[in-house]
Amino acid sequence: MADAPGATIQLENLTKRYPGNPAPAVDCVNMDIKAGELVVFVGPSGCGKTTTMKMINRLIEPTSGRIRIDGEDVTGIDPVRLRRKIGYAIQASGLFPHMTVAQNISLVPRMTGWPKRRIAERVEEMLDLVGLDPGEFQGRYPRQLSGGQQQRVGVARALAADPPVLLMDEPFGAVDPITRDHLQDELIRLQHELHKTIVFVTHDFDEAIKLGDRIAVLRERSHIAQFDTPEAILTNPADDFVSGFVGAGAALKRLNLTRVRDVGVVDFPTATVDDPLQTIFDRLRRGTTNEVLLLDRHQRPYKWLRRGDLMRAEGSLARAGTLVHDTVTRDATLRDALEAVLIDNAGRVPVTGRRGRYEGVVDMETLMNSVHELLEEDRLDAVEHQHLLEEQRAQQVLEEQEGTTDAPEELA
Amino acid sequence: MSGVRPEAADPDALPGRDGAPGPPPRAAARPARRVTWRKLLLRPCFLLVLLLATWLWFRGAGLDSVARNSIADGNVWLRLRQHVVLTVVSTFFVLIIAIPLGILLTRRRLRPAAPAVVAVANVGQATPAIGLLALLVIWMGIGMQAALVGIVVYAVLPVLANTVAGLRAIDPTLVEAARGIGMSAAGVLRRVELPLAVPLILAGVRTALVLNVGTATLAYFGGGGGLGDLIASGITNQRMPVLVLGSVLTVALALLVDWLASLAELLLRPRGLEAS
Ligand SMILES: Nc1ncnc2c1ncn2[C@@H]1O[C@H](COP(=O)(O)OP(=O)(O)OP(=O)(O)O)[C@@H](O)[C@H]1O
Ligand SMILES: [Mg+2]
Numbered sequence: 120m121a122d123a124p125g126a127t128i129q130l131e132n133l134t135k136r137y138p139g140n141p142a143p144a145v146d147c148v149n150m151d152i153k154a155g156e157l158v159v160f161v162g163p164s165g166c167g168k169t170t171t172m173k174m175i176n177r178l179i180e181p182t183s184g185r186i187r188i189d190g191e192d193v194t195g196i197d198p199v200r201l202r203r204k205i206g207y208a209i210q211a212s213g214l215f216p217h218m219t220v221a222q223n224i225s226l227v228p229r230m231t232g233w234p235k236r237r238i239a240e241r242v243e244e245m246l247d248l249v250g251l252d253p254g255e256f257q258g259r260y261p262r263q264l265s266g267g268q269q270q271r272v273g274v275a276r277a278l279a280a281d282p283p284v285l286l287m288d289e290p291f292g293a294v295d296p297i298t299r300d301h302l303q304d305e306l307i308r309l310q311h312e313l314h315k316t317i318v319f320v321t322h323d324f325d326e327a328i329k330l331g332d333r334i335a336v337l338r339e340r341s342h343i344a345q346f347d348t349p350e351a352i353l354t355n356p357a358d359d360f361v362s363g364f365v366g367a368g369a370a371l372k373r374l375n376l377t378r379v380r381d382v383g384v385v386d387f388p389t390a391t392v393d394d395p396l397q398t399i400f401d402r403l404r405r406g407t408t409n410e411v412l413l414l415d416r417h418q419r420p421y422k423w424l425r426r427g428d429l430m431r432a433e434g435s436l437a438r439a440g441t442l443v444h445d446t447v448t449r450d451a452t453l454r455d456a457l458e459a460v461l462i463d464n465a466g467r468v469p470v471t472g473r474r475g476r477y478e479g480v481v482d483m484e485t486l487m488n489s490v491h492e493l494l495e496e497d498r499l500d501a502v503e504h505q506h507l508l509e510e511q512r513a514q515q516v517l518e519e520q521e522g523t524t525d526a527p528e529e530l531a
Numbered sequence: 532m533s534g535v536r537p538e539a540a541d542p543d544a545l546p547g548r549d550g551a552p553g554p555p556p557r558a559a560a561r562p563a564r565r566v567t568w569r570k571l572l573l574r575p576c577f578l579l580v581l582l583l584a585t586w587l588w589f590r591g592a593g594l595d596s597v598a599r600n601s602i603a604d605g606n607v608w609l610r611l612r613q614h615v616v617l618t619v620v621s622t623f624f625v626l627i628i629a630i631p632l633g634i635l636l637t638r639r640r641l642r643p644a645a646p647a648v649v650a651v652a653n654v655g656q657a658t659p660a661i662g663l664l665a666l667l668v669i670w671m672g673i674g675m676q677a678a679l680v681g682i683v684v685y686a687v688l689p690v691l692a693n694t695v696a697g698l699r700a701i702d703p704t705l706v707e708a709a710r711g712i713g714m715s716a717a718g719v720l721r722r723v724e725l726p727l728a729v730p731l732i733l734a735g736v737r738t739a740l741v742l743n744v745g746t747a748t749l750a751y752f753g754g755g756g757g758l759g760d761l762i763a764s765g766i767t768n769q770r771m772p773v774l775v776l777g778s779v780l781t782v783a784l785a786l787l788v789d790w791l792a793s794l795a796e797l798l799l800r801p802r803g804l805e806a807s
Contacts, residue, residue, distance in 0.1 A: 176711060178707060178710060178711055199713055199714070199715050200713075201713075202710070202711060202712065202713035203712075203713035204713075205713075206712075207708070207711035207712050209704065209707075209708055209711070211704070213704060213705060213707075213708030213711075215705065215708075215709070215722075215723055215727075216705075216727070216803050216804060217726045217727060217801035217802070217803045217804055218803065219803065226712060226714075226722075227712055227713055230713060230714065230718065260802065260803030261803070262803065276712065277712070286711075
């Protein structure tokens with residue numbers, strides 16, 4: 120079955136006032152979310168992230184304003200019908216303890232009247248999707264699962280009826296850092312397959328950077344401080360509030376967004392342990408770096424060999440040179456690569472492909488240059504983006520002014 | 532509030548109850564069941580022995596004509612049947628009054644009314660049962676009806692209080708999750724709230740049943756029959772064996788009913804809720 124791709128979401132002047140509190144918890148939020156986009160709401164505690172999100176599926180009724188999903192105004196429709204088309208996953212999974220994993224996952228399909236056969240298939244499909252073995256987990260009760268497994272089932276339940284929109288409120292907030300990392304990776308993989316429109320709430324900025332196609336940094340009353348790509352927010356925070364939230368080391372965080380494959384992997388003189396000593400000597404003398412990377416029999420990086428090393432070891436390859444500490448793959452982030460380079464006193468790190476085979480190296484210089492280029496590019500992008508926004512705003516203002524003369528009753 | 536026993540809702544949750552502290556959750560589900568089944572067998576055996584002993588003693592005791600009169604014409608059987616009917620019918624009414632009322636009182640709109648209603652139910656139970664019965668007989672006349680109403684009023688509280696407590700104890704984030712994935716209000720109640728409240732509600736029902744067996748002995752004063760009749764005639768005629776017979780039968784019935792209720796608790800309790 121082909122999964123339905125995402126829908127657009129528009130929030131128009133969305134406002135929520137809780138009874139007994141004159142100040143609104145969410146004040147006039149406007150936001151356009153594209154179909155298939157993963158948008159992260161991030162902001163300090165109590166700024167209204169959850170409230171804003173729950174207004175999208177109307178668990179909290181907006182005081183005023185409008186929500187459009189795929190263009191349809193859903194502010195007035197039956198909330199139960201609305202919610203069946205919006206997946207919902209929350210912290211600590213929200214699984215029902217008296218239902219098995221399969222029953223939990225099949226709830227929404229059952230409520231919407233899917234045929235039995237298809238529901239059973241769907242449960243297995245969903246468990247597969249979130250990386251749990253259907254045979255093993257279907258019949259278990261939630262309390263027989265670990266926190267991370269519960270969270271996976273929670274996501275599976277949210278996706279079961281194939282909703283175009285998925286709301287997630289700190290879904291990974293209650294698991295340990297390592298499991299959280301895994302779950303985030305899984306979500307990224309899932310999103311690559313499914314292209315849902317996802318609204319994800321967190322107060323962890325690093326999580327936001329890792330997951331978001333775009334990030335909405337919210338300040339008190341859900342005012343949008345900045346709504347942009349992670350790159351743009353890191354390199355060009357809109358104001359002090361955002362930079363405060365980005366925290367120290369924005370440039371370092373930027374390194375997390377780029378992969379080794381995106382920067383130059385360069386060749387390096389190599390030799391294998393099976394080469395005759397004379398060949399290795401020749402290469403050392405001919406090379407510009409006075410150094411070769413020695414590979415083992417399976418073409419895996421083994422040792423750094425400098426001129427003179429062989430001499431000192433009296434011609435014994437086994438004793439000469441220094442062992443390779445660390446390697447990275449093309450999928451590693453620049454941050455990982457930088458760390459490896461810094462640790463290795465050779466000032467470079469071998470890049471490996473399948474089965475750890477040598478493919479090239481990344482050195483300090485390449486890294487520095489790429490980072491500078493990236494930052495510069497980001498800066499230019501941001502400036503351009505800024506211009507674009509200003510133009511759009513000017514356009515809007517113009518249209519509104521024209522609108523007042525054409526249709527004054529709309530504003531009344 | 533003597534009749535309320537929320538603590539009975541989750542006997543397995545008491546720490547160290549089965550000696551070994553917390554076996555791993557995965558293994559816990561089945562063994563916990565088996566142990567309880569074995570415990571369940573004790574009660575009927577004990578009841579059999581009790582009834583047999585009473586019967587033997589009764590046969591050995593010399594009965595005069597007055598005593599014999601009290602138990603003639605299948606009177607014992609009749610009173611026992613009346614007693615069972617009183618208990619069953621009253622419990623039925625208690626359930627259909629207290630559970631829906633408890634549900635209503637936990638809905639958002641009626642939630643503020645809960646304390647007042649529970650207070651009224653409390654008055655029902657705090658009134659001495661016999662006084663209540665006397666009032667009802669004056670109002671409704673002699674017969675089984677007055678007795679039934681009295682028993683019901685007396686037993687509504689434990690079920691009502693436990694229903695309210697059971698529904699309130701549910702983690703609100705679960706209810707919100709249920710709404711969030713698109714359940715209607717009725718769906719949330721049926722699929723999530725009631726199943727999760729079942730253990731506490733059943734504990735209340737068990738209390739009410741036992742209470743009803745006891746209160747039904749008073750039905751005799753309003754002409755409602757039941758085992759109270761045997762006990763009373765034993766007392767007024769000063770015939771020890773008749774008195775003992777009536778009392779033992781009442782006790783045995785209460786124990787039996789309690790046993791059946793605990794059986795129901797075990798069977799109806801949603802799987803997956805057994806505490807580890
Ligand atoms: N039911 C409610 N009644 C009254 N005020 C509320 C209610 N729920 C939230 N608020 C208030 O609205 C504001 C926003 O709350 P919200 O839960 O949306 O914050 P949040 O950004 O999700 O915070 P957190 O990161 O701590 O989850 C807070 O000041 C909170 O006190
Ligand atoms: Mg929140």
